[in-house]
Amino acid sequence: MNNFLDTSTKQSSVLWVIDGSLKDQLHKNARLKPAMELVKSGWKVRMITSGTPDDSEHLPITFMKIPWPNIYLFGVIGYYLKTISLLLSGKIKTDILFFQMDSFAFILLVIPIWQKITNKQKYRVVVDYRSLPMDTQSLKGKLRSAAFYLGVFITKYLDVKITAITAQLSEALKVRREQLIGLWPSGAELDDFSDCYGKRRWPEKNEPIRLIYLGVLTEERNLISVIKAAGMAKMKGTNLTVDIVGSGPQKEDLKKRVRKNRYDFINIHGPYPYHSVPDLLSQYDIGILPFPDVPKMNVSSAIKMFEYMAAGMPVLATRIQAHTNVFKDMEFVFWCAETPESMAKAIKKADRSKESLPTFGKNAKDYSRNWSWEKSAKELSIALRRITT
Structure with missing residues (x-):
């Protein structure tokens, strides 16, 4: 925890909130590989996740684990609410708060809303979009899709910046030009x-x-x-x-x-x-x-x-x-x-x-x-x- 809160470095820093666990190998590589490259580019990278990778102590990234209870809907909401509580406590200082917009990550948009209400900007918030909802037929799929598009709607009307996986996704979501700061596709190691x-x-x-x-x-x-x-x-x-x-x-x-x-x-x-x-x-x-x-x-x-x-x-x-x-x-x-x-x-x-x-x-x-x-x-x-x- 003390290492996670350390702000002694003068490097530009990014706090990356992961939408789940970094123990899942595919999920892990799609997040850790880019994060490792950010470190090589001079960034201090910290990650909040529900499950740290097994080799975390050997990586130049600092992790904080927040539990994600295995209870449908309430688990993910609890995870993000605990993350918000930590961020609003003022204990973590970072230049950028960065997260992917999955189904319920829109809850994190409480942060820029709170900053706007209190007129205190502690974090530059960047929301990253990687895909559109795939399952829109099942009940769970419809719920996730509704949450995703609610997040899109809120993001557009807040003073936050956006990155996307492709120009086509940015266009599909009708992201305003002044909000879009960059595109970064998938890749391979x-x-x-x-x-x-x-x-x-x-x-x-x-x-x-x-x-x-x-x-x-x-x-x-x-x-x-x-x-x-x-x-x-x-x-x-x-x-x-x-x-x-x-x-x-x-x-x-x-x-x-x-x-x-x-x-x-x-x-x-x-x-x-x-x-x-x-x-x-x-x-x-x-x-x-x-x-x-x-x-x-x-x-x-x-x-x-x-x-x-x-x-x-x-x-x-x-x-x-x-x-x-x-x-x-x-x-x-x-x-x-x-x-x-x-x-x-x-x-x-x-x-x-x-x-x-x-x-x-x-x-x-x-x-x-x-x-x-x-x-x-x-x-x-x-x-x-x-x-x-």
Whole structure:
């Protein structure tokens, strides 16, 4: 606690409120990697979280753990109320209070409201937007979505600054130009994936191409089309295997479809721990990005898109704005529409391009240098400097 409250340094400082635990590996890397790069850029970084990473004592970041009770709705509200109490106590001094707008993070907007009422500005508040709500159908999804958009509404009418993952998300939320201080996309930790390309054994002429989807298993990801497309391609003589890896509410439905159609060349797996992902990707030839052309996908910046490239993999991707903005006209992409028929044609094209896959993979690996967490965090650092200098 004393170390967390230490203000002896004259460095510019940012207090990052995490929307949950940093023990979850994917969540951890999407937060810690940029934070580590901020430290390298000269920032003092402190994080409030409900669960600290196991190696926290070895990191140049200071953590404070606030409990998040496992009680739906009341747990998250309690977490943010305790955070607000700590911040309003005056015990913590920082240049910037920074947090992502998840469902109920809007509660933290009490801070700038209180500062406005009391005419005492202790914190420059920056709200970061990373996505639109995905689930808008279930009761929980509707509740989270309503809370998210309430936060958007309040943010627009407060004297706070905003960062976003993409320009498309900023436009979708109708962020005012004077509020937006910067964009910082997702990225990959290139060192984690540096050995993948060299470990991969590319398929010979008579061997199957190995495709993988790695991510969340939900209806919004268009995974049914992947299964249908693979079946169509197989019927037309394409030699392939497809592995769908991850967790989510659609997992059992995907398994049933595979069993029903007797697709023994398609496998559905549970999630892999993050530290095993580089080794996993080194066993496949092509990464799949099957997302449909809808706003909540087009405003995104999927981490797996960058990790496929960092692992030296060509990709099969739907031609949506979230993908074309990154890949542009790179030849290592097998483009398709979101329909099974179009995906099947792209799979067939990939199969005919076996001899070129190693070259495409090398090009993808080289191109990934433009999309590292280091570069992304530098954009975040530049954005935050705009309001501290």
